[in-house]
Ligand SMILES: C=CC1=C(C)c2cc3[nH]c(cc4nc(cc5[nH]c(cc1n2)c(C)c5CCC(=O)O)C(CCC(=O)O)=C4C)c(C)c3C=C
């Protein structure tokens with residue numbers, strides 16, 4: 001040891017290390033995607049990509065593609081564009097607006113050590129563009145977080161598939177983790193409970209019944225082993241236990257001619273009205289953010305269905321979105337998956 005290494009106080013200074021390169025961690029929030037505009041053309045482009053996904057429509061391409069290109073994409077986009085126009089905001093599609101807010105809020109909560117970004121499975125910003133950007137920003141550890149509480153091949157499965165397809169083309173891949181389903185996570189159930197109770201407290205009526213509406217799936221997917229249906233049921237059961245009251249479960253948004261999960265939300269609302277139930281609230285615990293399916297199909301169409309059947313008071317209760325309850329939950333489940341990385 002040379003004299004110069006001993007400070008005046010007589011203490012030996014710590015040896016000089018080369019700077020330790022801290023791995024940069026990324027969190028990629030992923031949601032479904034939405035059209036770029038509420039126009040027939042933009043909706044056609046979006047539906048063309050979405051409904052060509054073999055994880056979404058499990059019909060052999062040789063049969064499905066002629067039907068999709070020849071019939072569905074020539075009829076449905078116009079109708080769907082009108083529905084999108086009813087809920088479109090000055091800042092764009094609700095699904096995109098709320099997803100961006102969640103991304104910004106999570107970035108704030110996780111701080112500078114973690115890069116939080118947003119990608120959509122269909123349309124923009126694409127999983128390819130955001131994963132590439134994260135890698136270029138120096139992220140060598142990435143958590144893929146598809147924001148679907150309940151797992152299904154058509155949502156979480158295909159989002160992860162797309163990310164791994166992008167990674168296949170990378171010579172030097174980052175390390176990857178994926179966020180598991182959080183349908184029965186106590187933090188999720190608690191966030192839903194608090195969000196619902198908060199919303200109900202501001203109503204001018206007491207609902208006789210609360211309906212939970214989950215997005216539907218073809219019944220066949222349940223028989224083939226997709227856990228989605230069971231996970232929706234479990235979310236509803238745990239939520240009902242936590243709230244100490246009965247919740248009605250239903251499945252919305254039937255698409256095509258095959259049998260879908262039942263009971264259907266529209267039929268449920270009609271039956272409630274006809275049975276003499278006058279006041280209901282409806283909530284969608286399978287959607288992490290509000291979107292066309294909740295704001296148009298439930299809040300607008302659902303109300304009409306219930307009122308036409310004799311119902312009088314109807315309230316749509318919003319999704320967790322970027323609420324404090326929702327962000328507390330998201331921060332908790334994301335931090336858990338980042339253990340050892342941050
Ligand atoms: C929350 C989970 C979802 C599952 C499961 C799901 C399955 C599924 N969806 C379709 C067809 C359509 N879905 C559409 C919109 C839509 N779907 C989800 C989520 C799930 N879908 C969301 C969040 C949205 C809203 C998107 C938005 O822009 O706000 C549509 C488009 C709208 C329309 O034309 O009606 C279609 C079509 C199938 C076939 C399917 C089964 C596996």
Ligand SMILES: [Fe+2]
Nearest residue numbers: 215216253293
């Ligand atoms: Fe859908």
Ligand SMILES: [Fe+2]
Nearest residue numbers: 253292293297
């Ligand atoms: Fe719909």
